[in-house]
Amino acid sequence: MSAMTAHSRPWFTDSWLRGCPKFFLTLLLAHCISASVTSTPVQALLPAGFATKGLTSHWFHGPVNYKALVIAIDFAVYFFHMYLRYRQYQCYKRQTRPTAIVDLVSEEQFVRSNAYGLDNWWLSCVTSTVNQAMDFVIMYYDLLPWVWNTMGAVLTQHGGLGPEYELTYSMVYFTLFGLHEWLLMLPFGLYDTFVVEARYGFNKQSLGLYLRDLVLDTLLTSTLAAGVIAALVGVIRWAGPAFFVYAGATLTALSWIMFFLSILIEPLFNTFTPLQDGELKEQVEALANRLKFPLAKLYVVDASKHTEHSNAYVDGVFRNKRIVLYDTLVKQLDNEEICAVVGHELGHWKLNHVVKNVLISPIETFIQLYLLSFIVYNPAVYHSFGFHDTLPLVAGITIFYQLYQPVGNALGFATNILSRRDEFEADAFAVRLGYARPLRTALIKMGQKGLSNMVPDPWFSAYHHTHPSLVERLAAIEAAQVAHATATSSEGQPLLSAGSTPCH
Numbered sequence: 001m002s003a004m005t006a007h008s009r010p011w012f013t014d015s016w017l018r019g020c021p022k023f024f025l026t027l028l029l030a031h032c033i034s035a036s037v038t039s040t041p042v043q044a045l046l047p048a049g050f051a052t053k054g055l056t057s058h059w060f061h062g063p064v065n066y067k068a069l070v071i072a073i074d075f076a077v078y079f080f081h082m083y084l085r086y087r088q089y090q091c092y093k094r095q096t097r098p099t100a101i102v103d104l105v106s107e108e109q110f111v112r113s114n115a116y117g118l119d120n121w122w123l124s125c126v127t128s129t130v131n132q133a134m135d136f137v138i139m140y141y142d143l144l145p146w147v148w149n150t151m152g153a154v155l156t157q158h159g160g161l162g163p164e165y166e167l168t169y170s171m172v173y174f175t176l177f178g179l180h181e182w183l184l185m186l187p188f189g190l191y192d193t194f195v196v197e198a199r200y201g202f203n204k205q206s207l208g209l210y211l212r213d214l215v216l217d218t219l220l221t222s223t224l225a226a227g228v229i230a231a232l233v234g235v236i237r238w239a240g241p242a243f244f245v246y247a248g249a250t251l252t253a254l255s256w257i258m259f260f261l262s263i264l265i266e267p268l269f270n271t272f273t274p275l276q277d278g279e280l281k282e283q284v285e286a287l288a289n290r291l292k293f294p295l296a297k298l299y300v301v302d303a304s305k306h307t308e309h310s311n312a313y314v315d316g317v318f319r320n321k322r323i324v325l326y327d328t329l330v331k332q333l334d335n336e337e338i339c340a341v342v343g344h345e346l347g348h349w350k351l352n353h354v355v356k357n358v359l360i361s362p363i364e365t366f367i368q369l370y371l372l373s374f375i376v377y378n379p380a381v382y383h384s385f386g387f388h389d390t391l392p393l394v395a396g397i398t399i400f401y402q403l404y405q406p407v408g409n410a411l412g413f414a415t416n417i418l419s420r421r422d423e424f425e426a427d428a429f430a431v432r433l434g435y436a437r438p439l440r441t442a443l444i445k446m447g448q449k450g451l452s453n454m455v456p457d458p459w460f461s462a463y464h465h466t467h468p469s470l471v472e473r474l475a476a477i478e479a480a481q482v483a484h485a486t487a488t489s490s491e492g493q494p495l496l497s498a499g500s501t502p503c504h
């Protein structure tokens with residue numbers, strides 16, 4: 001849900017190609033899992049005499065200690081992330097500026113951005129360690145069935161609702177875990193906003209505003225999540241093994257509805273004001289016209305009430321699209337630089353990065369649900385986590401998502417690779433519009449103001465970052481500029497020959 005709030009949107013939004021690798025990787029992994037489990041060497045390792053019902057009976061022929069497997073996967077993922085953090089830590093410890101950024105940041109800015117990075121680094125280490133410890137306690141001490149049984153006793157005694165009310169049980173159960181996660185993370189969120197972000201002058205929120213947004217966001221998210229989980233449980237019960245077809249269709253429809261609704265939800269968190277008449281408005285509108293972008297609204301959003309970080313994005317559906325500029329962006333950059341950033345955003349639109357992602361990403365949902373069918377119909381999974389009398393589907397779903405972590409992370413990694421490619425493409429698009437110089441200066445200013453790590457560890461960056469580092473982007477902009485100049489001179493006209501650059 002947080003992605004729906006303007007202040008937390010990632011800078012330069014989605015890309016269509018993210019869906020493609022997810023699809024093929026998920027398919028590949030699904031295939032590998034089924035192939036490896038049915039292969040003779042693996043079967044030989046599994047004790048005989050184990051039977052399951054539903055789809056899994058074809059694949060699993062022996063008892064697997066799922067709890068041990070999930071805990072092992074959980075720790076493997078945790079240690080891998082910690083290793084990446086360790087690599088990134090070496091970057092923050094650098095005392096002198098790497099050659100690549102000597103011309104981009106002063107020594108003082110370099111020290112400051114490292115200190116900011118290190119503060120965030122510590123926070124993420126502590127947060128993930130606490131999370132990891134809590135995950136372990138919950139799984140190891142069989143707290144999942146304990147919560148289910150305690151909740152069942154309370155609902156039966158005080159609400160008159162027996163276990164036959166499975167959907168209600170599922171929603172309450174899911175909400176209880178959401179609440180636990182929320183409370184666990186609350187102090188870290190507060191520390192991040194009011195200590196780390198405030199220390200570097202980024203936080204502009206009062207505690208009241210922070211809590212108001214948090215409560216609103218949590219209410220919206222948990223209501224939606226409880227509805228989705230109830231729908232999923234209902235569809236699994238109703239449709240049987242073919243549930244993933246129906247559930248996939250339902251979740252896809254829901255995600256598209258949310259995509260349409262996000263424009264209605266955003267004003268709950270921020271105020272959107274039409275950009276006032278003047279030179280900037282004329283320039284952005286001219287740029288939109290030049291690219292035949294169906295610009296219905298041009299807004300400035302009051303991001304500065306939350307943060308000093310700057311951003312811009314393009315959204316909306318069909319012929320009713322809008323460009324949204326953070327007020328921080330308008331304050332930090334000159335008109336030409338803002339046009340360069342908008343040019344990059346319009347590049348994402350022109351190159352169909354967003355639309356194709358929206359259309360293709362449901363495929364991952366379908367395959368994820370197909371993999372889920374291997375788990376929810378397998379009683380051994382529930383037994384291994386301490387469920388003996390009842391096998392609540394909602395618990396099977398939560399256990400599945402722990403098991404799914406490495407797959408999800410691998411997909412996230414592939415997604416990030418393609419996302420960075422999209423960013424390069426959108427930058428090159430802005431270069432072809434004639435914005436090479438202002439795009440460079442805009443990115444440098446935003447990097448400096450945002451105290452971003454300009455030369456991150458390559459492994460850490462490849463795994464976590466949706467955007468290339470500043471140094472990589474500047475090099476690619478230069479290369480795109482040369483390529484464009486060559487193409488233009490050989491063809492005798494610009495690639496995007498739609499008149500003069502409007503921001504000049």
Ligand SMILES: [Zn+2]
Binds near residue numbers: 013426
């Ligand atoms: Zn972008």
